[in-house]
Structures are given as C-alpha cells and as structure tokens.
Amino acid sequence: MAQPEANYDETKVPKFTVPDPLMTFSGEAITDRDQWEKKRKLEIYQFFEKQIYGKVPTMLDEYSFEVIEEDNNALGGKAQRKQIAVGLKKNNRSLNFNILLYLPKGNENAPVFLGYNFHGNHTVTDDPKVFITEAWNANDIALNIKNNKATEASRGSRKDRWAVDKILDNGFGLATVYYGEIDPDKNDFSDGLHSLFYREGQNRPKTNEWGSIAAWAFGLSRAMDYLENDTNISKVIVFGHSRLGKAALWAGASDPRFDGVISNNSGCGGAALSKRKYGETIGHINNSFPHWFSESFKKYSNKEEILPVDQHQLLALIAPRPLYVASAAEDEWADPKGEFLSAQYATSVYALYGKKGISKSDSPLVDRPIQETLAYHIRSGKHDVTDYDWDQYISWAQNFVK
Numbered sequence: 216m217a218q219p220e221a222n223y224d225e226t227k228v229p230k231f232t233v234p235d236p237l238m239t240f241s242g243e244a245i246t247d248r249d250q251w252e253k254k255r256k257l258e259i260y261q262f263f264e265k266q267i268y269g270k271v272p273t274m275l276d277e278y279s280f281e282v283i284e285e286d287n288n289a290l291g292g293k294a295q296r297k298q299i300a301v302g303l304k305k306n307n308r309s310l311n312f313n314i315l316l317y318l319p320k321g322n323e324n325a326p327v328f329l330g331y332n333f334h335g336n337h338t339v340t341d342d343p344k345v346f347i348t349e350a351w352n353a354n355d356i357a358l359n360i361k362n363n364k365a366t367e368a369s370r371g372s373r374k375d376r377w378a379v380d381k382i383l384d385n386g387f388g389l390a391t392v393y394y395g396e397i398d399p400d401k402n403d404f405s406d407g408l409h410s411l412f413y414r415e416g417q418n419r420p421k422t423n424e425w426g427s428i429a430a431w432a433f434g435l436s437r438a439m440d441y442l443e444n445d446t447n448i449s450k451v452i453v454f455g456h457s458r459l460g461k462a463a464l465w466a467g468a469s470d471p472r473f474d475g476v477i478s479n480n481s482g483c484g485g486a487a488l489s490k491r492k493y494g495e496t497i498g499h500i501n502n503s504f505p506h507w508f509s510e511s512f513k514k515y516s517n518k519e520e521i522l523p524v525d526q527h528q529l530l531a532l533i534a535p536r537p538l539y540v541a542s543a544a545e546d547e548w549a550d551p552k553g554e555f556l557s558a559q560y561a562t563s564v565y566a567l568y569g570k571k572g573i574s575k576s577d578s579p580l581v582d583r584p585i586q587e588t589l590a591y592h593i594r595s596g597k598h599d600v601t602d603y604d605w606d607q608y609i610s611w612a613q614n615f616v617k
C-alpha cells in the first residue's frame with residue numbers, strides 16, 4: 216500500500232499526550248516500585264507482547280549446546296575464541312545457530328556484549344577460523360554477498376562496526392550471532408524459527424503471535440542460555456543496531472537475565488516514539504517489513520494516535536537495569552529527537568528505583584553523551600555503528616554494568 220511521505224518538519228509533528236508510564240490503563244497512579252512491578256509493568260508488557268511484537272507460542276521441546284571449535288590463542292594471543300552450536304527442537308523439527316564468542320585472555324570472569332550481526336559471524340572480524348554461515352543471506356554488493364550466500368569474500372567486511380580489539384583490550388568479551396540463522400529476514404513465514412512451532416495445517420503465526428523481531432529476541436535469550444552457564448562470563452549486555460536494536464530492546468524487556476541493554480539507532484518500533492510520526496512511521500514499517508511485528512500491530516498503521524502506549528514504555532520495562540539509547544545526527548529516518556524524548560520519558564520509572572536517567576532539563580547535544588544508568592548520546596554522522604559509539608558503551612558499561 217502506498218504510504219504518506221515521511222515527515223521531517225518539526226512544526227508538523229502532531230500534538231499528542233505522552234502515555235504516562237506511572238498511570239495504569241484504568242487511570243490509577245503508580246507511586247512505588249511494588250505497584251509498578253505488580254500492576255503497571257505487567258500490563259504494559261502484555262500490551263507490547265500481544266499488540267506489537269507478538270507472543271512466543273509455547274516453549275521449545277529441547278535445546279542443546281556444543282562447543283564445536285575453541286582456541287586459547289586467538290586474535291594474536293589476546294583472546295580465547297569459542298564457536299558454539301546451539302540446537303533448538305520443537306515438534307520434531309530443528310534449527311541450529313552458531314555463537315562466536317571472544318573472551319579477553321587473563322580475565323577469567325568477563326562481562327560480555329552480545330549482539331546480532333547482519334551477514335554472518337565471519338563478517339565481524341578477519342579471523343580466518345570463524346565459520347562462514349550457510350544460512351540465507353541478503354545480497355549486498357559492497358560486502359561481497361551474492362546469490363543469497365556468504366562466502367570467503369565477505370570475511371571481515373563488517374569489521375568496522377565491531378570494535379573487537381577495543382572491546383577485548385578493555386576487559387570485555389564479545390558474543391555474536393548471525394540473525395538470519397534464527398529467522399531469515401524476508402516476508403516468508405515458511406522458514407526460520409516460526410516454522411518449528413506450527414501445528415498441522417498452520418503456515419503462519421496467529422494474529423497475536425510473534426513476528427521476526429520477537430523471534431530474533433527469542434534467539435538472543437537462547438544465546439543467553441549458553442552464556443549464563445559459561446563460568447568465564449560475569450554479565451551479559453545485549454546490543455543491537457537498527458532492526459537488531461529493536462530486537463535487543465524487546466529481548467531486554469522480556470528477559471530479565473540481560474544485565475544491560477544497548478539500542479544503537481533502533482528508530483521506529485525500537486527506541487523512537489511512534490506518536491511523533493517523524494521519519495519512519497508504523498505505516499511505513501508495517502508496509503515495508505510486514506513480517507517484523509505481530510499481525511495485530513497493523514491496526515496502528517497511520518493511526519498512531521489510538522495506541523495506548525508508546526516506545527518509552529518499552530524502555531521503562533528494562534528498568535532498573537542499565538540501558539543505553541544512541542542516535543546519529545544524520546539518521547533522521549530513525550527520529551533522533553524521538554529517541555531522546557523516549558529515554559527522557561522512561562526516566563520516571565528508573566527514578567522509582569533511585570536510578571538516574573535523562574532529566575527534564577537535559578537536551579540532546581551532538582557528541583555530548585549523558586551517561587547515567589539510563590544513558591543517551593547523539594553522535595555526529597549517519598546511521599551506523601562506529602568506534603565512537605563503542606567508546607561510549609565501554610565507558611558506560613565500566614561504570615554501570617561491570
């Protein structure tokens with residue numbers, strides 16, 4: 216369906232009431248942590264679960280982990296590398312994905328950043344020992360990915376987005392998974408994780424069930440199942456860029472085992488407020504990516520005003536755990552201001568726990584991070600993950616997560 220053009224004019228942003236995280240749907244004020252956790256958090260969570268990302272239908276029948284490759288002297292001796300095969304089973308159908316894990320040598324108990332990559336574990340580093348994914352891959356000429364298949368030619372092609380040396384040199388580990396191994400990013404529900412769960416005759420999720428973002432979030436939790444049992448890992452901070460930032464936020468909101476969450480330029484359906492209708496809107500996203508959210512979310516396309524929640528409440532579900540929201544100044548499609556306001560409006564929930572976030576007097580100054588338990592920065596430049604972003608995440612994690 217043709218969609219209205221994106222609005223980039225601040226004077227045309229509609230006037231709207233920001234749904235108050237601390238007021239229940241029936242109008243009851245929430246004044247303490249206990250009320251928040253028992254009443255409000257639950258109803259907000261259930262709304263996001265049923266109306267936005269979609270519910271996971273049931274649990275898996277079985278899952279397994281196998282370390283299939285290991286080297287205590289990786290990356291010139293600074294890291295321990297492990298590659299772990301995770302097997303998921305349901306209804307006699309199975310799916311496998313691989314975790315690439317680097318841990319800093321000499322730190323027996325390291326905090327780890329866990330994040331999906333867009334084109335395969337072998338794209339995040341030149342390391343010749345990293346396995347090349349067999350899964351369907353979106354073609355990308357710049358990254359040398361053709362015929363929907365990754366080959367040796369794309370090794371290291373995305374290393375600029377993963378400051379692997381910096382992460383390790385600062386005492387952190389890195390775990391990454393190719394998101395296409397969980398659910399190929401195309402409007403086709405016949406493959407990937409969803410298909411394991413179908414009953415006879417079913418070929419797509421039900422109206423309130425999961426789209427791809429919820430499936431990717433589920434995959435992050437399965438990676439967590441392994442990481443939380445690795446005795447060399449102390450904490451896990453889930454990270455994601457763009458569509459994978461949306462998945463990281465939903466994973467953080469739905470799985471309390473994540474010790475921290477980072478949303479890098481996640482935009483619409485991620486950290487950005489939907490009701491501003493600035494840049495990408497719910498109409499645009501449901502139209503271009505009909506498989507990302509639950510079917511029930513489509514009723515809000517171009518009707519953001521009837522949504523009883525907004526994305527700051529997704530951020531609030533992560534409280535009191537450390538959360539970093541990051542924007543890029545030239546990434547107007549993701550609505551940097553909407554991401555900032557979202558962090559600011561979620562802060563009242565952090566305050567219930569005595570934690571700081573973005574105060575009412577703060578404003579988003581380019582390249583001037585605000586680092587509290589709930590942190591925010593807007594970096595100069597475009598939609599991307601840069602060394603500047605990683606420098607901020609590392610210093611924030613050192614103070615708030617480690």
Ligand code: GCU
Pocket residue numbers: 456457458459480481482483495500503548
């Ligand atoms: C598109 C999409 C965004 C998404 C981005 C990405 O631009 O509209 O919602 O965040 O892709 O994942 O890079």
